[in-house]
Amino acid sequence: MTDSQTAPRVLVRTEGALGRLTLNRPEAINALDLGMIQQLTEALDAWRTDTDVQIVLIDGEGERGMCAGGDVRALHGQIVSGRADETAEFFRAEYALNAMIAEYPKPVVTIADGITMGGGIGLAGHAAIRIVTERSKLAMPETRIGFTPDVGGTWLLGRAPGRFGEYFALTGSSMNAADAIYLGFADHMVPSDRLEALREALAYRADPTGPTEIVLLFDETPDPSELPSAREWVDDVFSAPTLPEIVERLHAQGTTDAAEVADLLDGLGPTGLAVTLDAVREARALPGLRAALEGEYRRVLWFVTQHPDLVEGIRAQLVDKDRNPQWQPPTITELDADAGAPARAYSPALPLF
Numbered sequence: 001m002t003d004s005q006t007a008p009r010v011l012v013r014t015e016g017a018l019g020r021l022t023l024n025r026p027e028a029i030n031a032l033d034l035g036m037i038q039q040l041t042e043a044l045d046a047w048r049t050d051t052d053v054q055i056v057l058i059d060g061e062g063e064r065g066m067c068a069g070g071d072v073r074a075l076h077g078q079i080v081s082g083r084a085d086e087t088a089e090f091f092r093a094e095y096a097l098n099a100m101i102a103e104y105p106k107p108v109v110t111i112a113d114g115i116t117m118g119g120g121i122g123l124a125g126h127a128a129i130r131i132v133t134e135r136s137k138l139a140m141p142e143t144r145i146g147f148t149p150d151v152g153g154t155w156l157l158g159r160a161p162g163r164f165g166e167y168f169a170l171t172g173s174s175m176n177a178a179d180a181i182y183l184g185f186a187d188h189m190v191p192s193d194r195l196e197a198l199r200e201a202l203a204y205r206a207d208p209t210g211p212t213e214i215v216l217l218f219d220e221t222p223d224p225s226e227l228p229s230a231r232e233w234v235d236d237v238f239s240a241p242t243l244p245e246i247v248e249r250l251h252a253q254g255t256t257d258a259a260e261v262a263d264l265l266d267g268l269g270p271t272g273l274a275v276t277l278d279a280v281r282e283a284r285a286l287p288g289l290r291a292a293l294e295g296e297y298r299r300v301l302w303f304v305t306q307h308p309d310l311v312e313g314i315r316a317q318l319v320d321k322d323r324n325p326q327w328q329p330p331t332i333t334e335l336d337a338d339a340g341a342p343a344r345a346y347s348p349a350l351p352l353f
Helices: 034-047 070-082 083-102 118-122 153-158 166-173 178-181 194-204 210-215 227-238 245-254 258-266 268-282 289-306 309-317 341-345
Strands: 010-015 018-023 055-060 066-069 107-113 115-117 129-132 137-139
Touching: 010 034, 010 227, 010 309, 018 034, 018 194, 034 227, 055 066, 055 194, 066 107, 066 118, 066 194, 070 194, 070 309, 083 118, 115 245, 118 137, 118 153, 129 178, 129 210, 137 341, 153 166, 153 268, 166 227, 166 258, 166 268, 178 210, 178 227, 178 245, 178 289, 194 210, 194 309, 227 258, 245 258, 245 268, 268 289, 268 309, 289 309, 289 341
Parallel strands: 018 055, 055 107, 066 115, 107 129, 115 137
Antiparallel strands: 010 018
Protein backbone atom coordinates (compact mmCIF):
# COMPACT_ATOMS: atom_id res chain seq x y z
CA MET A 1 0.00 0.00 0.00
CA THR A 2 1.28 3.48 -0.82
CA ASP A 3 -1.37 5.54 0.98
CA SER A 4 0.36 6.86 4.11
CA GLN A 5 -2.98 6.94 5.91
CA THR A 6 -3.60 3.20 5.49
CA ALA A 7 -0.08 1.75 5.36
CA PRO A 8 1.17 0.28 8.65
CA ARG A 9 3.14 2.80 10.65
CA VAL A 10 5.78 0.17 11.44
CA LEU A 11 7.00 -2.21 8.75
CA VAL A 12 7.83 -5.56 10.35
CA ARG A 13 9.58 -8.22 8.28
CA THR A 14 12.47 -10.66 8.22
CA GLU A 15 15.21 -10.73 5.60
CA GLY A 16 17.61 -13.63 5.94
CA ALA A 17 18.92 -13.58 9.51
CA LEU A 18 17.72 -10.01 10.01
CA GLY A 19 14.56 -8.87 11.75
CA ARG A 20 13.75 -5.44 10.29
CA LEU A 21 11.66 -2.77 11.99
CA THR A 22 11.13 0.38 9.95
CA LEU A 23 9.16 3.34 11.25
CA ASN A 24 6.77 4.19 8.43
CA ARG A 25 5.30 7.60 9.05
CA PRO A 26 7.62 9.69 6.86
CA GLU A 27 5.12 12.56 6.48
CA ALA A 28 5.68 13.24 10.21
CA ILE A 29 9.39 12.29 10.19
CA ASN A 30 8.25 9.01 11.77
CA ALA A 31 6.96 10.62 14.99
CA LEU A 32 5.96 7.94 17.48
CA ASP A 33 2.45 7.23 18.71
CA LEU A 34 1.33 4.53 21.13
CA GLY A 35 0.36 2.12 18.37
CA MET A 36 3.85 2.30 16.84
CA ILE A 37 5.46 1.67 20.22
CA GLN A 38 3.20 -1.34 20.74
CA GLN A 39 4.06 -2.74 17.29
CA LEU A 40 7.78 -2.41 17.94
CA THR A 41 7.41 -4.07 21.34
CA GLU A 42 5.35 -6.97 19.99
CA ALA A 43 7.87 -7.66 17.21
CA LEU A 44 10.82 -7.63 19.59
CA ASP A 45 8.95 -9.93 21.96
CA ALA A 46 8.24 -12.37 19.12
CA TRP A 47 11.83 -12.36 17.84
CA ARG A 48 13.37 -12.84 21.26
CA THR A 49 13.08 -16.64 20.94
CA ASP A 50 12.93 -16.91 17.13
CA THR A 51 16.12 -18.76 16.15
CA ASP A 52 15.83 -17.56 12.54
CA VAL A 53 16.31 -13.95 13.66
CA GLN A 54 19.90 -13.35 14.72
CA ILE A 55 20.13 -9.56 14.42
CA VAL A 56 17.49 -6.81 14.71
CA LEU A 57 17.66 -3.60 12.67
CA ILE A 58 15.62 -0.49 13.51
CA ASP A 59 15.48 2.38 11.03
CA GLY A 60 13.06 4.91 9.56
CA GLU A 61 11.35 5.35 6.20
CA GLY A 62 12.18 8.42 4.12
CA GLU A 63 15.26 10.62 3.84
CA ARG A 64 14.25 13.33 6.32
CA GLY A 65 14.98 11.35 9.44
CA MET A 66 14.70 8.20 11.50
CA CYS A 67 12.32 9.70 14.07
CA ALA A 68 11.51 13.28 15.06
CA GLY A 69 10.31 12.15 18.50
CA GLY A 70 6.98 11.52 20.14
CA ASP A 71 3.76 13.00 18.80
CA VAL A 72 3.64 15.99 21.15
CA ARG A 73 0.60 17.58 19.50
CA ALA A 74 -1.36 14.45 20.42
CA LEU A 75 0.14 14.67 23.91
CA HIS A 76 -1.12 18.26 24.20
CA GLY A 77 -4.62 17.16 23.19
CA GLN A 78 -4.70 14.42 25.80
CA ILE A 79 -3.61 16.69 28.64
CA VAL A 80 -5.90 19.63 27.90
CA SER A 81 -8.91 17.29 27.50
CA GLY A 82 -8.29 15.65 30.87
CA ARG A 83 -6.90 12.35 29.57
CA ALA A 84 -3.62 12.36 31.46
CA ASP A 85 -4.04 8.63 32.10
CA GLU A 86 -3.54 8.04 28.36
CA THR A 87 -0.40 10.17 28.47
CA ALA A 88 0.96 8.10 31.34
CA GLU A 89 0.19 4.92 29.38
CA PHE A 90 2.18 6.26 26.42
CA PHE A 91 5.23 7.05 28.52
CA ARG A 92 5.16 3.71 30.35
CA ALA A 93 5.02 1.83 27.05
CA GLU A 94 7.74 3.99 25.50
CA TYR A 95 10.17 3.68 28.40
CA ALA A 96 9.60 -0.08 28.66
CA LEU A 97 10.54 -0.29 24.96
CA ASN A 98 13.68 1.80 25.55
CA ALA A 99 14.75 -0.60 28.31
CA MET A 100 13.90 -3.62 26.14
CA ILE A 101 16.19 -2.38 23.35
CA ALA A 102 19.04 -1.83 25.82
CA GLU A 103 18.62 -5.28 27.38
CA TYR A 104 17.73 -7.28 24.27
CA PRO A 105 19.43 -10.71 24.09
CA LYS A 106 20.26 -10.32 20.38
CA PRO A 107 22.30 -7.54 18.76
CA VAL A 108 20.13 -4.53 17.93
CA VAL A 109 21.46 -2.25 15.19
CA THR A 110 19.94 1.21 14.77
CA ILE A 111 20.41 3.67 11.92
CA ALA A 112 19.85 7.27 13.03
CA ASP A 113 19.91 8.73 9.52
CA GLY A 114 18.71 12.33 9.29
CA ILE A 115 16.66 13.90 12.09
CA THR A 116 16.65 11.71 15.20
CA MET A 117 15.38 13.56 18.24
CA GLY A 118 13.59 12.98 21.53
CA GLY A 119 11.77 9.67 21.27
CA GLY A 120 14.00 8.79 18.32
CA ILE A 121 17.00 8.88 20.65
CA GLY A 122 15.12 6.46 22.91
CA LEU A 123 15.08 3.96 20.03
CA ALA A 124 18.51 4.66 18.55
CA GLY A 125 20.60 5.58 21.56
CA HIS A 126 20.37 2.43 23.67
CA ALA A 127 21.03 -0.21 21.00
CA ALA A 128 24.10 -2.43 20.89
CA ILE A 129 25.31 -0.93 17.59
CA ARG A 130 24.33 2.66 16.87
CA ILE A 131 24.92 4.07 13.38
CA VAL A 132 24.78 7.67 12.18
CA THR A 133 25.32 9.16 8.72
CA GLU A 134 26.55 12.42 7.22
CA ARG A 135 22.89 13.55 7.29
CA SER A 136 22.34 12.81 10.98
CA LYS A 137 21.00 15.52 13.24
CA LEU A 138 20.54 14.25 16.80
CA ALA A 139 19.10 16.20 19.73
CA MET A 140 17.16 16.09 22.96
CA PRO A 141 15.22 19.35 22.37
CA GLU A 142 12.62 19.04 25.14
CA THR A 143 13.55 22.30 26.88
CA ARG A 144 12.42 24.12 23.72
CA ILE A 145 8.83 23.33 24.77
CA GLY A 146 9.33 23.89 28.50
CA PHE A 147 9.84 20.17 29.13
CA THR A 148 12.68 17.86 30.17
CA PRO A 149 14.66 15.11 28.35
CA ASP A 150 13.36 11.57 28.77
CA VAL A 151 13.50 8.16 26.94
CA GLY A 152 16.79 7.50 28.73
CA GLY A 153 18.26 10.71 27.35
CA THR A 154 19.43 11.77 30.80
CA TRP A 155 21.37 8.49 31.08
CA LEU A 156 23.25 9.28 27.85
CA LEU A 157 23.69 12.96 28.65
CA GLY A 158 24.98 12.21 32.13
CA ARG A 159 27.76 10.11 30.62
CA ALA A 160 28.88 12.57 27.95
CA PRO A 161 32.41 13.97 28.36
CA GLY A 162 32.81 16.74 30.90
CA ARG A 163 29.75 18.94 31.23
CA PHE A 164 28.49 18.55 27.69
CA GLY A 165 25.55 16.63 29.16
CA GLU A 166 24.31 19.76 30.90
CA TYR A 167 25.05 21.87 27.83
CA PHE A 168 23.12 19.70 25.35
CA ALA A 169 20.30 18.98 27.81
CA LEU A 170 19.65 22.62 28.63
CA THR A 171 20.11 24.09 25.14
CA GLY A 172 18.55 21.25 23.14
CA SER A 173 21.32 21.79 20.58
CA SER A 174 21.82 19.39 17.67
CA MET A 175 24.71 16.98 17.17
CA ASN A 176 26.15 15.93 13.84
CA ALA A 177 27.61 12.45 13.30
CA ALA A 178 31.01 13.28 14.76
CA ASP A 179 29.44 15.02 17.76
CA ALA A 180 27.14 12.08 18.42
CA ILE A 181 30.05 9.63 18.43
CA TYR A 182 32.14 11.90 20.66
CA LEU A 183 29.27 12.37 23.12
CA GLY A 184 28.43 8.66 23.34
CA PHE A 185 25.14 8.78 21.42
CA ALA A 186 26.45 6.71 18.48
CA ASP A 187 29.21 4.25 17.60
CA HIS A 188 29.78 4.32 13.83
CA MET A 189 29.32 6.66 10.86
CA VAL A 190 28.20 4.96 7.65
CA PRO A 191 27.65 7.14 4.55
CA SER A 192 24.00 7.17 3.55
CA ASP A 193 24.77 5.78 0.10
CA ARG A 194 26.15 2.62 1.74
CA LEU A 195 23.17 1.91 3.99
CA GLU A 196 21.36 -0.41 1.60
CA ALA A 197 24.50 -2.50 1.11
CA LEU A 198 24.96 -2.61 4.88
CA ARG A 199 21.38 -3.82 5.40
CA GLU A 200 21.91 -6.55 2.82
CA ALA A 201 25.16 -7.64 4.43
CA LEU A 202 23.55 -7.84 7.86
CA ALA A 203 20.75 -9.98 6.44
CA TYR A 204 22.59 -12.35 4.16
CA ARG A 205 26.27 -12.53 5.04
CA ALA A 206 26.87 -16.28 5.37
CA ASP A 207 30.00 -16.43 7.50
CA PRO A 208 29.85 -16.14 11.28
CA THR A 209 31.14 -12.56 11.32
CA GLY A 210 29.41 -10.54 14.03
CA PRO A 211 27.34 -7.46 13.21
CA THR A 212 29.99 -5.05 14.52
CA GLU A 213 32.57 -6.47 12.12
CA ILE A 214 30.06 -6.18 9.28
CA VAL A 215 29.40 -2.51 10.11
CA LEU A 216 33.15 -1.84 10.15
CA LEU A 217 33.27 -2.85 6.47
CA PHE A 218 31.04 0.12 5.64
CA ASP A 219 31.87 2.80 8.18
CA GLU A 220 34.03 5.88 7.69
CA THR A 221 35.71 8.15 10.18
CA PRO A 222 33.85 11.48 10.14
CA ASP A 223 35.63 14.80 10.21
CA PRO A 224 36.57 15.53 13.83
CA SER A 225 33.96 17.07 16.09
CA GLU A 226 34.52 20.69 17.03
CA LEU A 227 33.23 20.03 20.54
CA PRO A 228 36.59 19.21 22.22
CA SER A 229 37.81 22.72 21.43
CA ALA A 230 34.87 24.14 23.42
CA ARG A 231 35.18 21.78 26.34
CA GLU A 232 37.19 24.08 28.61
CA TRP A 233 34.62 26.88 28.70
CA VAL A 234 31.64 24.47 28.64
CA ASP A 235 33.02 22.59 31.64
CA ASP A 236 33.67 25.83 33.50
CA VAL A 237 30.21 27.26 32.85
CA PHE A 238 28.03 24.16 33.16
CA SER A 239 29.66 22.86 36.33
CA ALA A 240 28.10 25.79 38.20
CA PRO A 241 25.83 24.51 41.02
CA THR A 242 22.61 26.24 39.94
CA LEU A 243 20.91 27.51 36.81
CA PRO A 244 21.27 31.23 37.72
CA GLU A 245 24.98 30.67 38.34
CA ILE A 246 25.32 28.97 34.94
CA VAL A 247 23.81 32.05 33.31
CA GLU A 248 26.13 34.32 35.31
CA ARG A 249 29.15 32.34 34.14
CA LEU A 250 27.94 32.50 30.54
CA HIS A 251 27.82 36.30 30.72
CA ALA A 252 31.23 36.38 32.41
CA GLN A 253 32.82 34.48 29.52
CA GLY A 254 32.62 37.56 27.33
CA THR A 255 32.45 35.54 24.09
CA THR A 256 29.89 35.49 21.30
CA ASP A 257 29.25 31.76 21.73
CA ALA A 258 28.57 32.06 25.46
CA ALA A 259 26.39 35.15 24.97
CA GLU A 260 24.27 33.30 22.40
CA VAL A 261 23.76 30.41 24.82
CA ALA A 262 22.77 32.85 27.59
CA ASP A 263 20.22 34.49 25.30
CA LEU A 264 18.83 31.09 24.34
CA LEU A 265 18.42 29.97 27.96
CA ASP A 266 16.74 33.26 28.86
CA GLY A 267 13.97 32.50 26.38
CA LEU A 268 13.32 28.92 27.47
CA GLY A 269 11.04 27.72 30.25
CA PRO A 270 12.86 28.32 33.55
CA THR A 271 11.14 25.41 35.31
CA GLY A 272 11.93 22.99 32.50
CA LEU A 273 15.57 24.09 32.61
CA ALA A 274 15.79 23.64 36.38
CA VAL A 275 14.18 20.20 36.27
CA THR A 276 16.46 19.20 33.39
CA LEU A 277 19.65 20.26 35.16
CA ASP A 278 18.57 18.29 38.22
CA ALA A 279 17.67 15.22 36.14
CA VAL A 280 20.97 15.01 34.25
CA ARG A 281 22.98 15.37 37.43
CA GLU A 282 20.89 12.74 39.19
CA ALA A 283 21.26 10.34 36.23
CA ARG A 284 25.04 10.75 36.25
CA ALA A 285 25.15 9.04 39.67
CA LEU A 286 22.60 6.31 38.94
CA PRO A 287 23.49 2.62 38.45
CA GLY A 288 21.72 1.98 35.15
CA LEU A 289 19.28 2.98 32.42
CA ARG A 290 16.18 1.70 34.23
CA ALA A 291 16.91 3.92 37.24
CA ALA A 292 17.31 6.91 34.92
CA LEU A 293 14.03 6.10 33.18
CA GLU A 294 12.29 5.99 36.55
CA GLY A 295 13.69 9.42 37.39
CA GLU A 296 12.50 10.76 34.05
CA TYR A 297 9.05 9.18 34.53
CA ARG A 298 8.58 11.02 37.83
CA ARG A 299 9.53 14.33 36.28
CA VAL A 300 7.54 13.89 33.09
CA LEU A 301 4.31 13.03 34.90
CA TRP A 302 4.88 15.96 37.25
CA PHE A 303 4.79 18.22 34.20
CA VAL A 304 1.76 16.38 32.82
CA THR A 305 -0.28 16.59 36.04
CA GLN A 306 1.17 19.36 38.21
CA HIS A 307 2.75 22.18 36.16
CA PRO A 308 1.44 24.22 33.20
CA ASP A 309 4.66 24.83 31.27
CA LEU A 310 4.57 21.67 29.12
CA VAL A 311 1.10 22.41 27.77
CA GLU A 312 2.04 26.08 27.34
CA GLY A 313 5.26 25.25 25.52
CA ILE A 314 3.56 22.90 23.05
CA ARG A 315 0.79 25.46 22.51
CA ALA A 316 3.22 28.26 21.74
CA GLN A 317 5.54 26.25 19.50
CA LEU A 318 3.29 23.75 17.73
CA VAL A 319 -0.43 24.51 18.23
CA ASP A 320 -0.99 28.28 18.07
CA LYS A 321 2.60 28.83 16.89
CA ASP A 322 2.73 32.34 18.34
CA ARG A 323 6.22 31.63 19.76
CA ASN A 324 5.22 33.58 22.85
CA PRO A 325 5.00 31.13 25.77
CA GLN A 326 3.96 32.46 29.17
CA TRP A 327 6.22 30.51 31.50
CA GLN A 328 5.61 30.07 35.24
CA PRO A 329 7.75 31.60 36.60
CA PRO A 330 8.70 33.77 33.63
CA THR A 331 12.42 34.19 34.38
CA ILE A 332 15.29 32.14 35.73
CA THR A 333 15.92 34.66 38.52
CA GLU A 334 12.40 34.03 39.86
CA LEU A 335 12.95 30.28 40.36
CA ASP A 336 12.86 28.82 43.85
CA ALA A 337 16.23 27.87 45.30
CA ASP A 338 15.72 24.16 44.53
CA ALA A 339 13.25 24.42 41.68
CA GLY A 340 13.87 20.84 40.59
CA ALA A 341 12.79 19.36 43.92
CA PRO A 342 9.01 18.98 43.35
CA ALA A 343 9.49 17.06 40.09
CA ARG A 344 12.31 14.98 41.58
CA ALA A 345 10.10 13.94 44.51
CA TYR A 346 6.87 13.38 42.55
CA SER A 347 5.29 9.94 42.96
CA PRO A 348 3.16 8.86 39.95
CA ALA A 349 -0.02 6.91 40.65
CA LEU A 350 1.26 3.93 38.63
CA PRO A 351 4.90 2.83 38.85
CA LEU A 352 6.95 2.65 35.66
CA PHE A 353 8.19 -0.91 36.05
